[in-house]
Amino acid sequence: MIKVLIAIPLLIGAIGTVLLVVPQEKDAKQVYLDKCSVCHGEDGKGQTAKGKKLKVKDVRSPEIQKMTDAEMLTVVLKGKGQDMDAFEKDLGADMCKKITAYMRGLAKS
Ligand code: HEC
Numbered sequence: 001m002i003k004v005l006i007a008i009p010l011l012i013g014a015i016g017t018v019l020l021v022v023p024q025e026k027d028a029k030q031v032y033l034d035k036c037s038v039c040h041g042e043d044g045k046g047q048t049a050k051g052k053k054l055k056v057k058d059v060r061s062p063e064i065q066k067m068t069d070a071e072m073l074t075v076v077l078k079g080k081g082q083d084m085d086a087f088e089k090d091l092g093a094d095m096c097k098k099i100t101a102y103m104r105g106l107a108k109s
Pocket residue numbers: 032035036037038039040050054055056057058064072073075076080081082083084085087099100103
């Protein structure tokens with residue numbers, strides 16, 4: 001009986017952990033396509049209707065290429081200007097970091 005009493009909270013804890021961890025582990029590409037590609041484009045070129053309207057820059061452009069990872073990350077975390085939202089609250093700093101790296105990678109493909 002005592003074992004069962006110990007096992008139940010452990011089980012609940014384990015399920016809770018899984019539920020908390022899973023959204024975090026959604027991969028960066030998926031989140032990018034979901035949250036960013038409307039403006040930045042699946043390929044990072046910003047050639048979407050919204051991207052063109054807001055004059056989103058191509059990740060391959062010299063301006064973006066010369067930004068450091070930290071500068072890009074700050075934009076993702078804190079937002080910039082009127083149209084680039086801050087994503088830190090929504091996605092968490094870790095995911096923002098992964099997406100920034102993913103975006104950077106788009107420039108190389
Ligand atoms: C509503 C359209 C929109 C969405 C959605 C959006 N962005 Fe942006 N983003 C912009 C605009 C516009 C700028 C340029 C802001 C400026 O320079 O004033 C920008 C700038 C940036 C920059 C700085 C480099 C640059 O291109 O000027 C990064 C990095 C960036 N966005 C990443 C992301 C990521 C990652 C996401 C998804 C989590 C995202 N953006 C979602 C519109 C958007």
